[in-house]
Amino acid sequence: MKKSYITRTLIVVSFLTIGFLINSCTKGFLDAKPSTAIVTPTSLSDFQQLLDYTLTNKTSSLPQLSCDDYYFINDTAYQAGSPTEQNAYVWNKDLFGGQVARPDWNSPYLSVFYANSAISGLNSLKVSPTDQAQYNDILGQAYFMRAFSFFDLVKNFSPVYDDATASTDLGIPLKLNPNVNENEPRSTVKQTYNQIISDLGTACRLLSPNLPAQNLNRASKPSAFGLFARLYLSMRKYPQAELYADSALALYNTLIDYNTISKTSHVPFTRTNAESLFYSTYAGGYNVPVYNSADNINIDTTLLASYAPNDLRRSIFFITNSSTGLIKAKIGYSAGGNTFSGLATDEIYLIKAECAARRQDSQTALQYLNALLVNRFTTGTYIPYTTATANILSTILLERRKELVWRAGLRWDDLRRLNKEGANITLTRVLNGVTYTLPPNSPLYVFPIPDDEIALSRIQQNIR
């Protein structure tokens, strides 16, 4: 090899080396992001994406498992259920049978954590005036998410709201910051509801008044009003519930005419259907509550018989398995995957109707009930209820049950509430010759907190 060649190569190599060494001394060298996949949320779009996470806004399946919408067809079918499914069915004191990591508790708290992360991140963000509207909307979504999740928890793991005992009844731990190291003790029911009302109020002030065209997993003012209506209804504060139902419907009141919906399709609705105000689903973990679930259950036959022959809901809400003949819930407003537990206008119409009926305004109550039902019957066949109808309130409650079947466990929530009103509904199950009963207002209406939470945070367990 020639010397000159070696020298030239050497010079090139030396420059490369020195160039690289000098370049690396620059200030930004160590500021490079270690992975394209990693993001520390700093922009509004980052926080929006955080709240858009697929596992947020999930609700408990326990109310669905425990309510009287369905029955196990026989003992063998019952044995095929998971321990929690079996225990929930017969309202066993030991609900989880050793099962831990229950999505019914963990998923809402995951949403609380995401909401808290977004709230604390957004609070330290400087906003330009042009971004203010978007900032408010995202912060509003975060407060809504926290309220939505706390409400799901308190209605399952605490006693029904009662003004008389709310300040002594045990509520839920109120985690208000994303700090993972601190455990909160249980608050009182009053504190819990106050927090939810405060968060939801903040959300209402911040959220956009328009329903999102596509992203129904994001809250908006109509859905926040809708949640307020559902919340106050469950607290039996009917005047407030009606006010918020009015507010929600003032912003959005579209109903779907079920005559436009396929009766044969397995997926009759789209995910962005015209009635959905807010999209959420069951957190999962069980077979029974899913749409068209395993072949060991059937929808309650009395409930099925209550649908009139020209009621389109009978064929749109339910599906009959051609080989087993079993009837189960068809895919609903979530259009696939997990069961819908969000908010829709039909529920708001029913809240409005019920509250109006409770203050003896039959006219208004029937106006809203009929407005809903006319969209549920074959065109031209619906005979509207009139003031002559005996007991308008129980008519509305029955229609509420028929309309909101297999949705958000609302039947169970209603059982808790209505029994508190004195409805005196006793549930019974018969299994292998043994009859199980759930008396009204039983402590078994409050689910126990999963063992892993008790073991790790040592919070107080519910006495059942």
Added chain:
Amino acid sequence: MKKTILLIVLAALCLFFQAGAQTKITLSGKVTDSTDRPIQGATVKIKATDISTSTNEKGEFTLNASETSGVLTITFVGYKAFEIDFSPTNRGPFDISLVEDKSTLKEVSIVSDGYQILPKERATGSFVLIDSALINRSVGTNILDRLNGITSGLIFNQNPQNPNSTPITIRGTSTLFANDQPLIVLDNFPYEGDLGNINPNDIQSITVLKDAAAASIWGVRAGNGVIVITTKKGKTNTLPQINFNSNITIADKPNLYYTPQLTSAQYIGVEKYLFNQGYYYNTSDGYSYISPVVDLLNENQNGQLSTAQLNAQLNALSNDDVRTDMEKYLYRKPVSQQYALSVAGGGNANKYFISAGFDDNLQPLVTNSYNRVTINANNTYSLIKNRLEWTSGLMFTQSTAKNNTNGFVPSTPYEMLKDANGNNLAVVPSGGGLRGSYIDTAGAGKLLNWQDIPLDENYPDQTTTTTDYRFSNQLSLKLMPGLQLSAYYLYEKGNTDIVTDNSADSYYVRNMVNTYSQIDPVTGQVTQIIPEGDILNKDNNSYTLNTGRLLLNYDKQVGRDQQVTALGGYEVSDYTSNEDTYTFYGYNPSTGANGNQTIDFADYFQQYYGYNTGQIPTGLTSQGTVDRNRSYFANASYSYKKRYIITESARRDESNIFGVSTNQKGVPLWSTGLKWKINDEPFYKLDFLPLLSLRATYGYNGNTDKSTTAYLTTLSQSGAVNSFNAPYLVVTNPPNPGLRWEKVAVTNFGLDFGLKNNLLTGTIEYYIKNATDLIANSPVAPQSGNTQFRGNAADMRDNGMDVQLNLQILKSPISWNTMFLFNYVTNKVTRYELSAGTNNNIVQGNYLNPLVGYPIYSIFSFPSAKLDDKGNPQGYLNGQLSEDYASIENSTSPSNLKYNGSATPLYFGSVMNNFNYKQLSLSFLITYKLDYYFRKPSLNYSSLFGFPGSAGNFNQADFSNRWQNPGDENHTTVPSMIYPDDPARDEFYTYSNVLVDRADNVRLQDVRFGYTLDKNSINNLPFKSLQLYVYANNLMILWRANHDGLDPDSPYSPPLAKSISLGIRGSF
């Protein structure tokens, strides 16, 4: 030669000046080996005095004698001692050539820490050296595997509990979640590529650095030890020397019968039992997975099959065993071939080494193979009168692996692959597969054939091609005597392409097409959402590494007794990696065209069966990482009278850790060391023990987990969207403002000794590693929205002992050497801030839920009494007999648990014997691991039953030993089969005390036999030397503590199969 003359003149000049100043005489000279290579670090001593020195890097020495005449002794480990008389007229320069002492085990006494090469005598730290003879003793494609059993303090397969753990551990565990891999340094620089890319034949030596000195040299990544690999180089002024090595290895087929399983008859029995109990109730949808037997039972129940027909079919099935077909059609004896050729040599001012290697491996699965081509070249020039040295190197590796991604995993023990007439049979694929009776009729001829016939697709459909380049440059300039400036630059680039071509007629494609086929109920028209053709998945990974270093070396002899060596440097590295994936539907392999544009990826499509809808996966992802590091380091050593040596080192590392402010990005590391060579003391008179020295080091290592950061960190999964097609972020790291680096304080004491004539040489080391602020995972209360959390929550302490003894038992005519390794290591968690979780968490994943006072890898179990009279296992809850399994498992009181012992051996090591007789050599390695525990596989009914809709796991032991009748509880511990199954009962039994056994074992790891021919024995041999060898590996377990015939290091899957290699190695 010019150079040598110049040196002699210089030495003579020195001599002249010094002679003028003193009355005593000055001696000088140069020490080389038989190939004229200078020997650095040889001890030059005036006999019967304490005057001594050691040679510098050129092999030169000068020494002031107190007497005018006497005897000069030159010694160097591995060489025969040399004596020469001196007098006023004969005072040098002496040209001394040492002769290798073949009788000593070839203990190399030059260690490389990757930055510098230094004589072992001057090292205060803890090093293990593996020379090329020891590396080449074994045969295999991978370099690291060859360290097994021959490296003191290093153990393979240490942490079987932790699936993320790496196979190598050096001196115990000192981190939980941060990187626990030793750092691999290849020729001056950390190696980022796949170690499988290094050709073992190119390796000259391996140095394993074990203590704090390692980290302060190599930085945070060295906290788990450093493995420094040095490749072969040429020698100046030598003729080209050609070496070759070729071998072939044949191993046994994996022993499929090692893993216990239910016989077909037993499994059919279980299926009948479950069927009668109504277990398959949930699968009456007509399509979801049921096994062939359940399908038959169903047909019988529906009246489609008579009971006589059913029994005949079940009888036939119960005689089948899928393993016979798997052995016959899926497995073979793996054969590996390896060829290596190299040329080394050098001229006056340059030296070179060039090598090429080829490996071709046929793997146990008939469809799988691997081959690798390596090319390695390096060249060193000396320029400007030897003041400038330039070394450049190029390494190139290309490997191709072929695999079958549709590998058959049987879902039942009776599922055969061929019928009696030799026709390939369809199987019912488990996870997500459809039952046989459904796919036979589905679509009434309108769909593609929906059968999965494994033997029709028993070919490789995936090709992984890896290409790696490594280009290195080193410039060293001598600024003045003793001071040298070096600049290094390394560029490394690697690319791995994984291409999976699912051909149009493969089950994968047919299943995908059918699943999304839409049949119009009115017209019967079929619409295929997925276009006809192959489905091609491409996964492209690439990385680029740029590293530079500036290094200043200083080496100065001060006066007669003092020597100072120092180095300081600055280093930067920039590593970037990228991964892109693509999927092409309707791919035509001959034209490369695809049909992606015809697919609607956004819509949800109704699946052909059931009521689910799904999107067609786009398969498009892209992501990248950047890893940047900047370091400053300094290293100094001072020796006084060659007997007292002090070393100091310090280093600061900075990296682009995410979400950490700049002052937290860096971590200072330091170490200090001392060495006392007692045998050089004037008072030292022990003739039988000519070598005795003491060493000690202390210092700090650090470590960090880059995935844990101080701020809320989220992950955006490329291409992932929520139900409304919006991209989303997942929180991967909850905020943790108090996050700190992990710190490990390491203390090491060493004693080196050698008996006269090297009868016995050895090293005994004792170390303590105190790890603090370890990042740990712990279960947190679900109310936090998380179930686990990482933080600086743990402290841990390891201490142990490494002993290495080399014995020379016989010298001639038969030589017999024994190398004995003994390692002791204990580990204890000394602090753990977060709650350990439930007892179930502790027994199932103790490393995630450590208990203070116990090793991080511990075996805990539920204490159990004998079975009750119904075959139920009985445990203890707060001291009382209990069958409340859920409460036992969810108890948070560890006093309800039994601690069996460490899951990793407390004592391990090996004994290697080498025999040489004339041309014959024989060597065998026995390894041992003692005092540790493992869980035996047994019977788990939840796993056996599976879930309705997916296959159960028939790989269960002890089924025939289960409790069946009252009274059985007196001779079995295996619970009865109950329905419905109780998962808590199964978990209790799986993790109960009765299934824990001692794992201690002693194995005959390997045997090597060699026959060497050289010119001394055969005159007209066309080679300089030629060796034929036979090497047998994974031979047998000589002793094990368990009585079940289990290999405790592989209790659940077949252990490594025995292999035998034949090879030839030569040089000319």
